[in-house]
Amino acid sequence: MSPNEDGRGEQLDEAEAGAGRAKPIEHQYSHEIQPFGKIARLPIALDVSICEGSIENLNQTLADTITLRDLYKKHHWQVAGSTFYLLHQLFDKHHREQDVLVDAIAERIQLLGGISLAMGADIVETTKIPRPPRGREVPPVQMSRLLEAHEIVLKDARIFAKQASRSGDDGTNDLLVSQVIRTSELQVWIIAEHLVDIPLVRVKKPIYPLWPGEDL
Secondary structure (H helix, E strand, C coil), rough: CHHHHHHHHHHHHHHHHHHHHHHCCCCCCCCCCCCCCCCCCCCCCCCHHHHHHHHHHHHHHHHHHHHHHHHHHEEEEECCCCCCCHHHHHHHHHHHHHHHHHHHHHHHHHHHHCCCCCCCHHHHCCCCCCCCCCCCCHHHHHHHHHHHHHHHHHHHHHHHHHHHHHHHCCHHHHHHHHHHHHHCCCCCCCCCEECCCCCCCCCCCCCCCCCCCCCC
16 A cells, blocks of 8 residues: 555544544433422522422423413414404514513523523413314404403412512512513503404494584
8 A cells, every 4th residue: 555545544534533523422311410399409599498389480481481472472373354464563562572571580590599480381280271262253253252361371470479579589579570570561452452353444323412512
């Protein structure tokens, strides 16, 4: 074998070794480093019992917020009718806002030393929001479902915020009041106004005086 051929062989060996070092190590498995329900306490000046209560409450809020977020996306895709474009855009905007809440809630749970729910199966088992049908529904029904879901989130969020305040968990209280409650309240207002039954183009002749003492 010539010296040149030996050189090429060495170069190939080096190239293969380099490729081997860059190859991903696949199919790795191990035990969990923190089981669900166990707290890895951080030095945040909150008692473990306080963290436990807030984590449980926040995971419930997280499951319901994820469900509400996904309900908005379902309606964004499936909306139909003359208000399609308006509602298509509105539902997607609300979905994005709920997605911001999901991240904030999950990170608060982790910050408290807990484990946030994450997978769809766990969310389905935990949420209080009724599951909608797979099929398409008319916009009034879609919006009614959204309002009902918002009220479930808001009812619990108000209770959980008061519990966090009483226990001294100001961060959780602030998250629930300043973000979860206020975002949902605003979205409820916007959705609810779409369900007011008023004429879109022509009003019917009133059957009563417009002002006291005024004749028709």
